[in-house]
Amino acid sequence: MASGSTFLRLWLTDRARDTMLSFLPKEDLPSFRLACHDFSVRAAPLLYQDTDITFRASTFTKPARMAALDRISHHIRTLTFSMVHSPNTFLPPLLDPVTGEEVTFIYEPYTQTTRDSAARLSNPTYGSWEMTDMLVKQYSPLFHAAANVPSFIRAFSSLRNLKHLRISCPGQEAIQRYRRSVVDYALISIRIAVERSNLVLLDTLSLLSIHPGALLYLKPVMGFGALPNSVKRWERITNLAIVMDSIPFTPYPPADHLKLLHAYLHVFATSLTDFAFRWQGVKGLSPLSLDKEVCLQEKSPEMACPRRCHLALRPLKFKKLRKMEVENIVVDASQISSFITAHRHTIREFNFEDTHLRSGDWDQALTPLTRISGSERWKEKAEEVMDVPLLLSPVGIDEKRANEVLVDYFNCKPRAFRPSACKYLDTFRIPHSSTTNLRPKLISNMSLKNDSFPSSAAFDAINSSLQSDDAERKDAVKKGSAIFAFTLKNKEGKEESWHIDLKESGSAGKGTAPEGKKADVTLSLTDEEFGKLVAGKTQAQRLFMSGKLKIKGDVMKATKMEPVLKKAQTKAKL
Numbered sequence: 001m002a003s004g005s006t007f008l009r010l011w012l013t014d015r016a017r018d019t020m021l022s023f024l025p026k027e028d029l030p031s032f033r034l035a036c037h038d039f040s041v042r043a044a045p046l047l048y049q050d051t052d053i054t055f056r057a058s059t060f061t062k063p064a065r066m067a068a069l070d071r072i073s074h075h076i077r078t079l080t081f082s083m084v085h086s087p088n089t090f091l092p093p094l095l096d097p098v099t100g101e102e103v104t105f106i107y108e109p110y111t112q113t114t115r116d117s118a119a120r121l122s123n124p125t126y127g128s129w130e131m132t133d134m135l136v137k138q139y140s141p142l143f144h145a146a147a148n149v150p151s152f153i154r155a156f157s158s159l160r161n162l163k164h165l166r167i168s169c170p171g172q173e174a175i176q177r178y179r180r181s182v183v184d185y186a187l188i189s190i191r192i193a194v195e196r197s198n199l200v201l202l203d204t205l206s207l208l209s210i211h212p213g214a215l216l217y218l219k220p221v222m223g224f225g226a227l228p229n230s231v232k233r234w235e236r237i238t239n240l241a242i243v244m245d246s247i248p249f250t251p252y253p254p255a256d257h258l259k260l261l262h263a264y265l266h267v268f269a270t271s272l273t274d275f276a277f278r279w280q281g282v283k284g285l286s287p288l289s290l291d292k293e294v295c296l297q298e299k300s301p302e303m304a305c306p307r308r309c310h311l312a313l314r315p316l317k318f319k320k321l322r323k324m325e326v327e328n329i330v331v332d333a334s335q336i337s338s339f340i341t342a343h344r345h346t347i348r349e350f351n352f353e354d355t356h357l358r359s360g361d362w363d364q365a366l367t368p369l370t371r372i373s374g375s376e377r378w379k380e381k382a383e384e385v386m387d388v389p390l391l392l393s394p395v396g397i398d399e400k401r402a403n404e405v406l407v408d409y410f411n412c413k414p415r416a417f418r419p420s421a422c423k424y425l426d427t428f429r430i431p432h433s434s435t436t437n438l439r440p441k442l443i444s445n446m447s448l449k450n451d452s453f454p455s456s457a458a459f460d461a462i463n464s465s466l467q468s469d470d471a472e473r474k475d476a477v478k479k480g481s482a483i484f485a486f487t488l489k490n491k492e493g494k495e496e497s498w499h500i501d502l503k504e505s506g507s508a509g510k511g512t513a514p515e516g517k518k519a520d521v522t523l524s525l526t527d528e529e530f531g532k533l534v535a536g537k538t539q540a541q542r543l544f545m546s547g548k549l550k551i552k553g554d555v556m557k558a559t560k561m562e563p564v565l566k567k568a569q570t571k572a573k574l
Helices: 004-011 014-022 026-033 037-048 063-075 117-121 129-138 141-146 149-157 182-195 214-218 230-234 255-266 333-342 367-373 399-411 454-467 470-480 527-535 540-545 562-568
Strands: 050-054 078-082 164-168 204-210 239-245 274-280 323-332 349-359 383-385 415-418 427-432 483-489 495-501 507-510 521-526 550-553
Touching (some): 004 014, 014 037, 026 037, 129 141, 141 182, 149 182, 164 182, 182 214, 182 230, 214 255, 333 367, 454 507, 483 527, 521 527, 527 540
Parallel strands (some): 078 164, 239 274, 323 349, 483 521
Antiparallel strands (some): 383 415, 415 427, 495 507, 521 550
């Protein structure tokens, strides 16, 4: 047991102290801060650097909450603003109290931040005193809090070290996409607050699970309460991620929201270096090539604004784009080819996940890579990732015939194709349906996942990764040299075990070890913590030091397991 003076010297050493604090789970930091004043001061940056706010009526208006935000605001690096669509955010039609007729409400944000109550009360908040009176009587306090732009400006002005803003507003029903809700007023307030606050470090924006109409309220060009210099604030964003509710792909999809998306991305055309986009739900059109979609150029009865349908969209080109990822899209091979050609001087990595080619094939889509690199050598190191059928004890079929059957199967089965680096493009991934003849291995695809243990999907991903590459499997066996057992406990208290054999076979399976063998290391933890470990949200050292991970056997060998677990991060969705 270390003496008080020894611990004090350790604590006053910045590197040792910061290392120790980094291993503390975030949920334990509040208790740790209660020990003494210095513990509280040192732990505060780690505790508050990632802060989540679920918006309510008193979030930015209650003095006690604003005082608390002022005390911790300089620690906040990532802010997540969440507001779920619900019956509380629904806005009914505004009715005249005398005639009972519906009244049109033209919103103009009130942005004065004066603290003089007399001056504040001398001007109506919503255009006129009559309109203000109707809104106060007919709409809930949540609406007035969301439309209270000065409170948002005061809150965001205190976040001087903010680097990453995350906005999440899930749950909107498709039938409500052309109705404005309380969430939309909150988005307007957020956009104005960011534009009028001195957030010099803010360079990353994530719009996670948003509805298509949200971009109308986040768009600074001719937006609600926008200033002439509003666009300059958003042009400092270099990293953008969007997860948007799907607009179903039909011959004539509603063009209004697609045009909003196209116009919104144009705001970041001069500054963006990293871009990620995913349709949430059914597949949708590629956001990078909407200007080439015929459905956005022709008139359609489903378009809410037919007078503007004939206007051509400007092509989208990012001047500094280095990394791009799109997922769950429908696209033409020619559109991908045009995108690669247009960005050939800057882009270093692109990723097309869960992509369906509407016309052409992937060889046509990747034709620019041959022109860029000057040859087709980038195809030589291609990695084929494919689904393999399960063959259980074939009767009367020798190995040669079985392989012929498999080759015929693969030649008509879509596969994932990952070309290697070329001169200009470092890494990229796309789905591929080439007809190259392969000699696949017989691999069982019997799932190791147990639905009662959601994180067990990781073992399928690890097994697939090890079996798909002989060199990688041999390297893992050489470095691991042990059988690792994992005993997981779910929320119902049930326990189940899996193993990863890095001593001989280089495979994963159910049970604590392969038949007739014994595990060298056994790791016991909950299913939830294992999911976080595989997803990269925590580290094995932290779980071990906090008592959430128990290790039986050779502890040093357990340290060799983490690189193998990382293989599951990109393949298992936990």
